[in-house]
Amino acid sequence: MKDGKIHRKIKVHFEPDGVGALVDKGANLLQAAVDAGVHITASCGGAGVCGTCKVLIERGEVESSPSKHITNDDWNRGIRKACQSKVLTDLKVVVPVESRLETAVVSREIDMTAGVGQPAGTVATGWKFKPPLNKCYLELPMPTLSDNTSDLSRLLRGLKKYCNLKYAGVDPGVLKKLPQVMRRKNYRVTATTLVKAVKTQADKRKPTVINIESGNTTRAHLGLAFDIGTTTVCGQLLDLGRGEVIAEAMTRNGQIGYGEDVITRIAYSQRSGGLKKLQQAVVTTINNIIQVLLDNSKFKSEDIGHMTVAGNTVMTHILFGVDPKYIRLAPYTPVANFFPPVKANSLGIVVQSHVHVFSFPCVASYVGGDIVSGVVAAGMHQREKLTFYIDIGTNGEIVIGNSDWMVTAACSAGPAFEGGGIKHGMIATEGAIEDFKIREIGCKPEFRTIGGVKAKGICGSGLINIVAGLLGAGIISQNGKFNFDAEEGRIREGEDGCEYLIVPAPESQTGKDIVITEVDIDNLMRAKAAIFAGCQTLTKNVGVSCADLEQVIIAGAFGSHIDVENSITIGLLPDISRHKFAFVGNGSLSGSRLVSFSTDLLDDARKVATMMTNFELSESPDFMHHYVAGLFLPNTHAGDFPSVKRRLIGLKGR
Ligand code: FES
Numbered sequence: 001m002k003d004g005k006i007h008r009k010i011k012v013h014f015e016p017d018g019v020g021a022l023v024d025k026g027a028n029l030l031q032a033a034v035d036a037g038v039h040i041t042a043s044c045g046g047a048g049v050c051g052t053c054k055v056l057i058e059r060g061e062v063e064s065s066p067s068k069h070i071t072n073d074d075w076n077r078g079i080r081k082a083c084q085s086k087v088l089t090d091l092k093v094v095v096p097v098e099s100r101l102e103t104a105v106v107s108r109e110i111d112m113t114a115g116v117g118q119p120a121g122t123v124a125t126g127w128k129f130k131p132p133l134n135k136c137y138l139e140l141p142m143p144t145l146s147d148n149t150s151d152l153s154r155l156l157r158g159l160k161k162y163c164n165l166k167y168a169g170v171d172p173g174v175l176k177k178l179p180q181v182m183r184r185k186n187y188r189v190t191a192t193t194l195v196k197a198v199k200t201q202a203d204k205r206k207p208t209v210i211n212i213e214s215g216n217t218t219r220a221h222l223g224l225a226f227d228i229g230t231t232t233v234c235g236q237l238l239d240l241g242r243g244e245v246i247a248e249a250m251t252r253n254g255q256i257g258y259g260e261d262v263i264t265r266i267a268y269s270q271r272s273g274g275l276k277k278l279q280q281a282v283v284t285t286i287n288n289i290i291q292v293l294l295d296n297s298k299f300k301s302e303d304i305g306h307m308t309v310a311g312n313t314v315m316t317h318i319l320f321g322v323d324p325k326y327i328r329l330a331p332y333t334p335v336a337n338f339f340p341p342v343k344a345n346s347l348g349i350v351v352q353s354h355v356h357v358f359s360f361p362c363v364a365s366y367v368g369g370d371i372v373s374g375v376v377a378a379g380m381h382q383r384e385k386l387t388f389y390i391d392i393g394t395n396g397e398i399v400i401g402n403s404d405w406m407v408t409a410a411c412s413a414g415p416a417f418e419g420g421g422i423k424h425g426m427i428a429t430e431g432a433i434e435d436f437k438i439r440e441i442g443c444k445p446e447f448r449t450i451g452g453v454k455a456k457g458i459c460g461s462g463l464i465n466i467v468a469g470l471l472g473a474g475i476i477s478q479n480g481k482f483n484f485d486a487e488e489g490r491i492r493e494g495e496d497g498c499e500y501l502i503v504p505a506p507e508s509q510t511g512k513d514i515v516i517t518e519v520d521i522d523n524l525m526r527a528k529a530a531i532f533a534g535c536q537t538l539t540k541n542v543g544v545s546c547a548d549l550e551q552v553i554i555a556g557a558f559g560s561h562i563d564v565e566n567s568i569t570i571g572l573l574p575d576i577s578r579h580k581f582a583f584v585g586n587g588s589l590s591g592s593r594l595v596s597f598s599t600d601l602l603d604d605a606r607k608v609a610t611m612m613t614n615f616e617l618s619e620s621p622d623f624m625h626h627y628v629a630g631l632f633l634p635n636t637h638a639g640d641f642p643s644v645k646r647r648l649i650g651l652k653g654r
Pocket residue numbers: 041042043044045046047048049050051052053081082083084
């Protein structure tokens with residue numbers, strides 16, 4: 001009512017969610033969707049350049065301008081870019097399937113113990129099971145006139161006597177509830193203690209009592225391990241008493257509605273209230289995952305006592321509500337690489353007030369705690385073997401080295417490996433096409449989905465296999481374009497240009513055709529070119545060649561496995577002996593879990609972060625040269641891929 005008049009709010013209704021928001025006239029439609037809790041893909045963060053946020057205005061009026069992303073036909077039927085539309089009247093907006101973000105939290109099958117399922121020689125060894133969080137049940141003597149020492153002294157005396165804990169500090173929150181809790185069950189209590197994240201000579205990890213409960217609660221002793229990815233967030237519920245994983249779940253990072261990579265997120269954080277919105281978005285994602293983890297177990301939120309997170313530097317800054325602005329500006333300085341543990345609920349995470357969040361230390365602006373976590377989990381710092389560790393994700397991070405030295409670099413690959421920016425892309429969960437083959441040229445494609453159910457979309461590893469399969473069958477050329485002569489019927493002109501039909505509508509879970517488009521292939525080629533260029537540049541700059549590598553460890557949240565042969569075929573991985581490759585899945589999540597089980601590895605995480613030397617790929621002229629060479633399948637330097645070259649020549653000769 002700024003001008004003295006009462007302005008009626010405008011109603012914006014979104015389908016198929018069936019939800020709405022009340023906004024002012026002139027409000028941004030993408031923002032209205034965010035306010036209504038509707039998730040629309042906005043790869044460029046609302047800058048208007050990606051065209052991923054298209055919606056159908058079914059009723060009402062918006063102010064918007066035609067754009068190259070919208071055909072005349074689509075414009076005439078009411079398609080608009082949400083980020084470039086101002087709301088003028090009450091609206092009914094339909095978000096088409098290709099513009100929708102998957103936000104459902106999905107549970108995953110889990111390995112029950114740390115390290116199970118990882119190939120030998122790719123997991124940290126020699127650590128003792130010593131979680132940073134401990135529970136100790138005490139049956140304390142009741143006070144008497146001859147022993148009327150304070151409740152706290154009685155507790156500390158008991159911890160020393162029964163749990164061998166000396167000089168334990170006490171969180172002030174414990175003191176407040178101590179008198180009631182101790183008396184409720186006649187001085188039978190369970191004390192929860194937390195060791196410091198950093199070991200110093202002086203205190204030898206002096207533990208602090210952070211919680212006190214009546215009776216024996218040692219069976220409910222849980223922790224949370226998280227990988228906070230730019231595109232995907234994964235969490236595990238851990239039994240800290242037995243060293244087991246209880247449940248696992250994952251979903252899209254809710255920040256994805258504000259941009260698909262770390263640069264657009266940083267840009268968004270600089271808008272008014274932007275940092276807060278991004279922080280809340282990832283915290284909501286974390287809270288949703290925690291809820292699903294608890295729903296899939298017999299435990300309650302009160303049983304969770306600890307939390308470990310691993311994320312890249314930008315994700316870590318945003319989670320902690322720290323301005324990431326200077327990460328993007330030369331000379332690219334993060335505010336901090338080591339974040340002290342904080343109370344989880346001070347960040348908005350819905351757990352008890354005594355739960356602390358431990359965050360993996362970062363190395364540099366674009367080399368974060370996720371890679372440190374993965375390297376620690378893989379035990380790369382424990383072996384002399386010259387190892388290459390690649391974390392394939394939106395922010396691709398690579399490390400070369402061994403127990404003596406490590407050099408690391410990061411390259412922005414975009415979200416294609418996690419199914420982002422791909423027409424029918426999805427995260428690696430049930431229904432995602434993971435394997436794909438064309439046995440004979442001209443034959444129908446064969447595919448397998450995660451969980452063996454009807455196909456719903458394509459995950460990152462599926463995308464690699466599809467592109468390799470199409471290349472091998474001559475359906476696409478080495479420049480990633482469809483070869484209309486090679487296939488009749490499945491290659492066609494679609495809404496977004498040329499596409500190849502993988503699953504016809506009647507056979508899919510969505511009831512719609514599942515296709516791969518030339519734009520998808522282009523996105524994958526750019527992503528793999530960035531990763532491979534990073535590998536080439538880094539190896540050259542440390543004075544070794546790919547052939548010198550003794551082990552290549554591949555990590556990523558893009559599938560349950562990676563087909564090495566197909567990854568080499570498309571030019572993502574170097575063409576070296578296949579036995580050197582090992583896939584460890586989500587390495588960042590594994591490290592987060594292992595550190596929750598062992599303070600030995602907590603120490604290793606700091607050591608690894610300190611020993612890594614960062615190499616700025618953007619400062620190297622070699623990087624761009626290798627990147628451009630990688631925009632071809634497998635690469636314009638065919639000599640770097642001799643086995644692929646032989647195979648492709650063989651195919652042409654048929
Ligand atoms: S064009 Fe709207 S988010 Fe990119």
